[in-house]
Amino acid sequence: MLPSPANRTVSTALTDTGATRLGRAISPLAGAHPGVSGIYPLRDARDAFAARYLLAEAAERTLDAQYYIWRRDLSGKLLFKALYQAAERGVRVRLLLDDNDTAGLDSTLAALDSHPQIEVRLFNPLAIRRPRALGYLAGLSRVNRRMHNKSFTADNQATIVGGRNIGDEYFGATNGVVFADLDVIAVGPVVGEVSRNFDRYWASGSAYPADRLLPPAGSAQIAEIASAASRVERDPAAVAYMEALRRSPFVRELTAGTLPLEWVATRMVSDDPAKALARAAREALLPYKLKTIFGTPAARVDLVSPYFIPTAAGVDTFAAWAAQGVKIRVLTNSLEATDVAAVHAGYAKRRKALLAAGITLYELRLSLGAAPARGGGVSGSSGSSLHAKTFAVDGSRAFIGSFNFDPRSAELNTEMGFVIDSAELARQIATVFDSNVPSDAYEVRLSDSGRLYWIERQDGASLRHREEPGASFWRRAWVRFLSLFPLERLL
Numbered sequence: 388m389l390p391s392p393a394n395r396t397v398s399t400a401l402t403d404t405g406a407t408r409l410g411r412a413i414s415p416l417a418g419a420h421p422g423v424s425g426i427y428p429l430r431d432a433r434d435a436f437a438a439r440y441l442l443a444e445a446a447e448r449t450l451d452a453q454y455y456i457w458r459r460d461l462s463g464k465l466l467f468k469a470l471y472q473a474a475e476r477g478v479r480v481r482l483l484l485d486d487n488d489t490a491g492l493d494s495t496l497a498a499l500d501s502h503p504q505i506e507v508r509l510f511n512p513l514a515i516r517r518p519r520a521l522g523y524l525a526g527l528s529r530v531n532r533r534m535h536n537k538s539f540t541a542d543n544q545a546t547i548v549g550g551r552n553i554g555d556e557y558f559g560a561t562n563g564v565v566f567a568d569l570d571v572i573a574v575g576p577v578v579g580e581v582s583r584n585f586d587r588y589w590a591s592g593s594a595y596p597a598d599r600l601l602p603p604a605g606s607a608q609i610a611e612i613a614s615a616a617s618r619v620e621r622d623p624a625a626v627a628y629m630e631a632l633r634r635s636p637f638v639r640e641l642t643a644g645t646l647p648l649e650w651v652a653t654r655m656v657s658d659d660p661a662k663a664l665a666r667a668a669r670e671a672l673l674p675y676k677l678k679t680i681f682g683t684p685a686a687r688v689d690l691v692s693p694y695f696i697p698t699a700a701g702v703d704t705f706a707a708w709a710a711q712g713v714k715i716r717v718l719t720n721s722l723e724a725t726d727v728a729a730v731h732a733g734y735a736k737r738r739k740a741l742l743a744a745g746i747t748l749y750e751l752r753l754s755l756g757a758a759p760a761r762g763g764g765v766s767g768s769s770g771s772s773l774h775a776k777t778f779a780v781d782g783s784r785a786f787i788g789s790f791n792f793d794p795r796s797a798e799l800n801t802e803m804g805f806v807i808d809s810a811e812l813a814r815q816i817a818t819v820f821d822s823n824v825p826s827d828a829y830e831v832r833l834s835d836s837g838r839l840y841w842i843e844r845q846d847g848a849s850l851r852h853r854e855e856p857g858a859s860f861w862r863r864a865w866v867r868f869l870s871l872f873p874l875e876r877l878l
Contacts, residue, residue, distance in 0.1 A: 389514045390599040392592060396506065398481065400451065400543050400582035407447040409544040412644050417575045424575030425648030426807060428787070428815075432559030433628075434637040435551055436462055438572050441641055442541035443469035446478050451540045451585045453483045455533065455789070458554035459492055460561075461624055466553055467495065468616040474504035481505075483589055485534040486512035490519055497604040498612045500597040507597035508589065510534040511663050516600070531877075532663045535789045535800040536588065537570075538581050545574050546581045548655070548805055549787055550776045557774070560628050564753070566774035569691075571787050571805055572646075573653060580655040584803065591660035649809060656680070656788070657803035673790055673804075674797045680806050681780050684708055688715045689816050690778040695719035696733035696793035697741065698875055706744035716820050717741075721750035721829055722866060723857030724772045730793065732869035742833040749820075749828040752843070753857060776804070779813035794876045829856060 404410050416425060429435040443450060443466065450473055457463055474480050482499065486509040489496065493516060500507040511530060513522030523530055540546040549570025555561040557568055573581075588594060619625050632638055640646045659671035669675055688708070695717060697705060709715055725731045741748060751773045779785040788804015790796050829841040829852070841852040855863055 389512065389595065392595050392599075395590075395594075395596055398479075398506070398589070399586050400540075400579075401449045401479070402543060402579075404448050404542040404544055407542045407544065409442075409445050409447075409542045413544050413574045416648070420575065420650040422576070422652075423650045424573050424577040424653040425650050426571050426573045426653055426805070426809070426812075427646055427648050428812065429547065429549065429570040429572055431637065432557065432565060432568070433632055434635060435547075435549075435568070435570050436465075436558035436560070437632045437635060437638050438547055438570075438641065439466060439539050440469055440632070441638065442539065442545055442547070443473050446473050446541040447476070448542050449479045449481075450542075451481045451483075451538070451582065451589075453534075453536050453538045453585055453588060454553055455485045455535045455537060456488045456552035456554060457484055457492070458552075459495065460555045461619075461622070461628065462555050462558045462560045463553050464615065464619045465625060465629075467499065467612075468619050470505065471499065471502070471612055471616055474502050477504065479504055481585075481589060482507045483510060483534075483585070483594060484508075485510045487530070487533050493601050494604065494608050495612070496597050497601040498608040500601070501604045501609050502612075508594040509597055509600060510588070510591075510595075511593045512595050512600050529664075531799060532665070533800045534588065534593070534660075534663060535796065536657065536803045537789050538585060538803065540578065540581055540585065543578060543582050545572065546578045547572050548581060548803065550774055550789055560624075564772050567751070567771035569775035569777055569787055571807070573805065574648065575650070575653075577653045577655055577805065584655060584657045587657075588660045588801075591663070593660060593663045649811060651812075652808040654680075654806050655803065656786075656806055658801040660801060662799075662801050672797075673802045677786065677790075677806070681784065681786075684713050684780045686713060686781050687817070688713060688778060688780055689813075689820050690716070690792065691718045691773070691775050691816070692778075692792040693720050693725070693773040693776070694727065694730045694734075694791040694793045694795075696730060696875055697737050698794060699737075701792070702737050702740045702744070705741060705746055709745040714747075715745075716747045716749070716824075718749045718751060718773065718820070718824055718828060720773045721752060721857065722855045722862060724751050724753035726772055728862065728866055729869050729874065732866045733793070733875045735866055736870040738831060738839060739833060739837070742831065742839075748831040749824050750831060750841070751828045777816060779816040782813045782817065783810050784808050785812045785816060798876065 470480050496507050499505050515522035538548050551557040551568045551570050556566050656676045658673045659667040661667040722731050777787045785807050790802040843850040
């Protein structure tokens with residue numbers, strides 16, 4: 388049984404932060420652009436880490452972080468250290484983590500929570516901590532719903548929202564596969580929207596104080612937090628990573644206040660946290676809000692989603708748009724690049740119908756021998772697996788956030804993101820499809836006989852594959868087997 392969430396401490400976003408260092412830097416800019424927010428897309432993995440780290444260092448009053456995954460690896464430890472050091476300066480830190488992926492973090496979270504300036508809450512937690520499998524089995528219908536939101540907000544003045552979790556694979560700090568992802572750093576009115584949304588989740592019926600779930604941290608564990616921060620700073624890998632960050636032009640521009648922000652109408656959209664309890668009204672769900680905001684496209688949709696499962700209803704919607712002359716292009720992971728083969732099965736069964744309707748499908752390639760390139764953008768590099776979630780409509784408006792085009796995002800998990808009225812951002816997404824995607828991805832086509840084939844373009848030449856390229860016979864067979872079952876709603 389879970390403990391009662393009643394009588395939790397009450398806290399809300401601090402609004403009197405104009406006198407902070409961030410407030411003094413941002414207020415004149417926001418004042419010169421009334422009614423709109425300043426945004427800057429974080430395409431580069433290391434820039435995305437640097438932005439979070441620098442915001443944590445700059446915070447003077449409050450830090451609010453909300454994440455689905457927070458790894459205990461190099462980047463995760465560095466950001467834990469940044470939160471701890473902020474708390475030592477007197478900054479109020481609120482950390483809200485989904486409990487699905489916190490295995491091995493209980494002692495760290497308990498130690499952080501013991502700091503008088505840090506409060507940790509776990510969203511939709513497991514009542515049985517060990518073994519965790521029993522925790523899942525004991526409340527499967529509940530714990531199948533997760534908080535997939537990602538946000539990082541400093542002093543209610545600047546925020547980062549998008550698709551990245553906290554972990555080395557999201558920040559270019561690993562020698563393995565790097566997730567090609569996309570975040571936005573934002574200042575201006577939309578930051579207040581993010582802070583109010585954080586408050587909703589923080590006070591929701593699914594957010595449990597960590598001290599009601601985790602064993603109390605002993606003095607040794609608390610001391611370990613401080614010593615671990617010192618060890619991280621001296622770790623050769625951390626030193627090299629941070630040195631690379633310091634050389635980044637992005638870091639210089641951010642710290643100097645010269646980052647070229649685009650000032651445009653930006654709104655935050657999010658699921659009602661009651662969705663995690665299956666109690667949210669339809670109009671409070673993100674898909675409904677996106678449909679209301681975007682309406683029916685008139686000319687073009689460019690969509691990027693790592694886990695793309697359109698379902699039969701989605702195929703019908705795309706087909707109807709295509710029949711009205713809308714050009715639709717989709718980039719998702721290939722079977723060789725995806726990290727969840729079962730999700731690929733849900734997508735694979737819809738490919739022929741999508742192609743027959745005139746939708747263009749691209750699947751990101753993966754070359755494990757290649758080092759991920761800096762600045763890979765939405766499509767990443769040949770060493771990347773796609774994790775970005777974004778789409779642009781009619782060259783005038785774009786969405787960036789945590790929402791995948793799959794039933795799990797639509798019906799089970801909570802999600803959030805930004806709707807940005809930016810022709811420039813929409814143009815950049817279209818340019819990626821025009822320039823990068825054809826060389827970085829396989830184009831899936833349908834032959835006259837109704838068979839799928841894949842076009843791979845390299846060095847001006849085209850290679851035709853009759854089977855899913857880069858995937859073994861057994862992996863292809865496993866996907867075909869999974870596609871026979873009605874698993875879409877769970878994926």
